[in-house]
Amino acid sequence: MFEELENAFTSSLEELTQAQTPADLDIWYKGSLGRKGKLNLMARRVGQLEPDKRPEFGRRVNQLKKELEKAHKDRQDQLKGIDLDSVLAADGLDVTLPGRRPVRGGLHPATMTLRQIYRIWGDMGFQIYRSRDVETDELNFELLNMPKHHPARDMWDTFHTTTPGVILRTHTSPGQIHAMREYFPEPIRVILPGMCYRYEQITARSEIQFSQVEGLAVGTKISMADLKGTLVNFTRRMFGLERKTRFRASYFPFTEPSAEMDVECILCSGTGCQVCKYTGWLEILGCGMVHPRVLKNGGYDPAKYSGFAFGLGPERIAMLKYSIDDIRYFWSNDLRFLKQF
Ligand code: DAH
Numbered sequence: 001m002f003e004e005l006e007n008a009f010t011s012s013l014e015e016l017t018q019a020q021t022p023a024d025l026d027i028w029y030k031g032s033l034g035r036k037g038k039l040n041l042m043a044r045r046v047g048q049l050e051p052d053k054r055p056e057f058g059r060r061v062n063q064l065k066k067e068l069e070k071a072h073k074d075r076q077d078q079l080k081g082i083d084l085d086s087v088l089a090a091d092g093l094d095v096t097l098p099g100r101r102p103v104r105g106g107l108h109p110a111t112m113t114l115r116q117i118y119r120i121w122g123d124m125g126f127q128i129y130r131s132r133d134v135e136t137d138e139l140n141f142e143l144l145n146m147p148k149h150h151p152a153r154d155m156w157d158t159f160h161t162t163t164p165g166v167i168l169r170t171h172t173s174p175g176q177i178h179a180m181r182e183y184f185p186e187p188i189r190v191i192l193p194g195m196c197y198r199y200e201q202i203t204a205r206s207e208i209q210f211s212q213v214e215g216l217a218v219g220t221k222i223s224m225a226d227l228k229g230t231l232v233n234f235t236r237r238m239f240g241l242e243r244k245t246r247f248r249a250s251y252f253p254f255t256e257p258s259a260e261m262d263v264e265c266i267l268c269s270g271t272g273c274q275v276c277k278y279t280g281w282l283e284i285l286g287c288g289m290v291h292p293r294v295l296k297n298g299g300y301d302p303a304k305y306s307g308f309a310f311g312l313g314p315e316r317i318a319m320l321k322y323s324i325d326d327i328r329y330f331w332s333n334d335l336r337f338l339k340q341f
Contacts, residue, residue: 001049009039130193130194141156145293172194173254210330231245255294261284261287266320287308
């Protein structure tokens, strides 16, 4: 009897290792530990033993039942683990699913306009020359023919830093001096793009920060005709071949003579509308022949060299091209505006 009991136990343990699924485990449980399972059937036969052997037999039955219970629990846990592993292996990652679309960004309208400007000037042989946003009073004003207390300085309201004489550039024109000093005595054809800063009231037409693209050509036989021809070519590529242009005499301290260039209003084609204030023309840039004093400050002898320069505002041009009526949209980071480009 004792031996039979031990055999029943070992065969049960053995069977348990064969169980592969929860259903197998249930069947095994019934057959080994159930009411009519092997162990209980053995227990019922206790009466067949000598009375003095019975308690020992009973104890052994209970002990073996406990061991089988534990073995059952272990196998159950083991199967759960295998089950999870197979689920993970089967459908953890379905690489055939279409991916999540990344959110696509776009270029800022000012950047788009800038790049278009670079391309046109690049085609005409102008290189991009970058110079700093933080400038000295000397470069931003003095070397551009605006000595201290010169009334022309009033055209540029200035942000000053806490270091005397160090300011945020009010225009890209100081880049002319940097470029000339670097290139002398070579001829120069550069554009100087960058952010400018003015201490101004922010309105629909003026911002405290905006970009500018300065242009500079210096050489031995550069004339006003070169200035006009080059700028007309630029506006044609920017606004279309048919677009009319005109030059008006103007004043800038760093050019002599100075002019401003207008294009025929792109909204009304010159017939007059709100945008062009019923003049039919839109001002797009300032320009002129580089002032002899500025040439000299850049290191070039004005008796031998001449040059032309211009300054235009990409945001202004973008506003004209896309009929944007408020410059504040450019730097307010409003996606409803930015997504339209
Ligand atoms: N620096 C001028 C401004 O910010 C624009 C300008 C005018 C630049 C005439 C030039 C120029 O180079 O020749 O208003």
